[in-house]
Amino acid sequence: MTFDIKEQNGGMAVTVSGRLDTPAAVKAQQEIAPILENADKEIVLDCTDLEYISSSGLRLFLTIRKEAASKGGKVIIEHINDEIKKVFMMTGFYNLFEIR
Amino acid sequence: MENYGLDLHGEMLLEEFRAKLPLYEKLQQVVSNLLTNRIKDIGLELNSMESRIKAEKSLAGKLHRKGQKYSSLSDITDIFGIRIITFYNEDVDRIASLAETIFDIDWPNSVDKRKQHKFDSFGYNSLHYICTLPKHLYYDPSVPEINEIRFELQMRTALQHVWSAIQHDIGYKSEIETPIEYHRSLSRLAGLLELADNEFSRIRTAITDYRRRAQKLVMSGKFDKVELDGDTFRSYLQMRPFDKLNQKIAAITQAELQNAELMTYLPVLKMMKLDTLADVERFIHDNFDDAYQLALYQLGSTDIDILSETVGLQNLCIVYLLKMGSGKAGLIHLFNTINGKREQNAVLADLVLEQASHLSFMNK
Numbered sequence A: 001m002t003f004d005i006k007e008q009n010g011g012m013a014v015t016v017s018g019r020l021d022t023p024a025a026v027k028a029q030q031e032i033a034p035i036l037e038n039a040d041k042e043i044v045l046d047c048t049d050l051e052y053i054s055s056s057g058l059r060l061f062l063t064i065r066k067e068a069a070s071k072g073g074k075v076i077i078e079h080i081n082d083e084i085k086k087v088f089m090m091t092g093f094y095n096l097f098e099i100r
Numbered sequence B: 001m002e003n004y005g006l007d008l009h010g011e012m013l014l015e016e017f018r019a020k021l022p023l024y025e026k027l028q029q030v031v032s033n034l035l036t037n038r039i040k041d042i043g044l045e046l047n048s049m050e051s052r053i054k055a056e057k058s059l060a061g062k063l064h065r066k067g068q069k070y071s072s073l074s075d076i077t078d079i080f081g082i083r084i085i086t087f088y089n090e091d092v093d094r095i096a097s098l099a100e101t102i103f104d105i106d107w108p109n110s111v112d113k114r115k116q117h118k119f120d121s122f123g124y125n126s127l128h129y130i131c132t133l134p135k136h137l138y139y140d141p142s143v144p145e146i147n148e149i150r151f152e153l154q155m156r157t158a159l160q161h162v163w164s165a166i167q168h169d170i171g172y173k174s175e176i177e178t179p180i181e182y183h184r185s186l187s188r189l190a191g192l193l194e195l196a197d198n199e200f201s202r203i204r205t206a207i208t209d210y211r212r213r214a215q216k217l218v219m220s221g222k223f224d225k226v227e228l229d230g231d232t233f234r235s236y237l238q239m240r241p242f243d244k245l246n247q248k249i250a251a252i253t254q255a256e257l258q259n260a261e262l263m264t265y266l267p268v269l270k271m272m273k274l275d276t277l278a279d280v281e282r283f284i285h286d287n288f289d290d291a292y293q294l295a296l297y298q299l300g301s302t303d304i305d306i307l308s309e310t311v312g313l314q315n316l317c318i319v320y321l322l323k324m325g326s327g328k329a330g331l332i333h334l335f336n337t338i339n340g341k342r343e344q345n346a347v348l349a350d351l352v353l354e355q356a357s358h359l360s361f362m363n364k
Helices: A022-031 A031-037 A055-071 A083-091 B010-043 B056-069 B088-102 B143-149 B156-171 B180-220 B228-235 B243-251 B265-270 B275-299 B311-323 B327-339 B344-356
Strands: A001-006 A011-020 A042-046 A048-052 A072-079 B045-052 B080-086 B127-132 B151-157 B256-258 B307-308
Touching: A001 A022, A001 A031, A011 A022, A011 A031, A011 A055, A022 A055, A031 A055, A042 A055, A048 A055, A048 A083, A055 A072, A055 A083, A055 B265, A055 B307, A083 B275, A083 B307, A083 B344, B010 B045, B010 B056, B010 B080, B010 B088, B010 B143, B080 B156, B088 B127, B088 B151, B088 B180, B151 B156, B156 B180, B180 B228, B228 B265, B228 B275, B243 B256, B243 B275, B243 B307, B243 B311, B256 B327, B265 B311, B265 B327, B275 B311, B275 B344, B311 B327, B311 B344
Parallel strands: A011 A042, A011 A048, A042 A072, B080 B151, B256 B307
Antiparallel strands: A001 A011, B045 B080, B127 B151
């Protein structure tokens, strides 16, 4: 699993790929530090190559969203596959994010 | 220094003003801070608060017009002025009462313009207090004169302010100066705004009263008498009506429940023609088992151990809509309402329809 973070158009463009399972989410907690630091901006998470998300992965996304909400930023999730869409919907978290 | 063509007396008063300007600036800072903090303490929301020290040119104009009226600068009470603009009539009185507890009021020179009109005339409405800053609130031995300076506190509603600002903008400082044909038009508007101010106050009181009564009815459990609206639904949510279902769903995977805002579902419940809280209670009761079965089907084969508190209500709505035969269109409408209008909502509707097709309530 990788988090590729770039600054783009005054915001953050993050490409998330692979399987966001529990070990990957633990590792990613350190990798997302630059995202949290820039949570006052627009954060776009491109999930085209994200294959799977676990509860720990959801918690990671929620952490980013919470930080953005407190700093006045915004989180956009792009191109998630139908399985992951289902996870966001079944857990009731879908409307917390701008998913497109 | 600019020459305003004043006589010697006027020039002396202007010179005194220049020398005392730092004192006025200090007074402005102290008084503004005091009022801001006290108003915040009583939780009163203002339209605005503004203060100013008279510009030198404006003071010179005043001295030119009626300089002989003032024997010293301290006779001019509006060199520092502060204006508080409220939304409602009653709040003007609250601010006045607050000012009385903070400042020493020079009553003979204070005026309530609201009470100066005859019963059949309308015009400038504002409450003006002439105040000084008491020593127990602020005292600097190096500038004891600061507690002697009189200043003007103006209090009025936003509508009263609009009227007075427009009259001032037209260029007349008093009603006496206004030509008679415009005087009548302005008076008519003042009457209209006075009526509007009273109406806004009446509406606020009625809404507050309604909220109290609705909350009482909700808490007493007389749900059939409580119409479903923003106020009653908020009170109802305090009773945590979806907790039982949420906890049952969370138990499927021993999940933790995250706090969530449920007010976004109010338009959905209204769309489903739930008119009273008794309807909402029946809606929960009649769909509880099927909503749980849907969650069991969705989550039972996963290890997801984190859920939003919206999960129970979301499933109740899905089940209700499908039982009512609303189908995919109904689900898209549901997701448009809670997620915002997005193309993705059609995909979600298809996913839910597929899941629900395996459950007994869809196959009866």
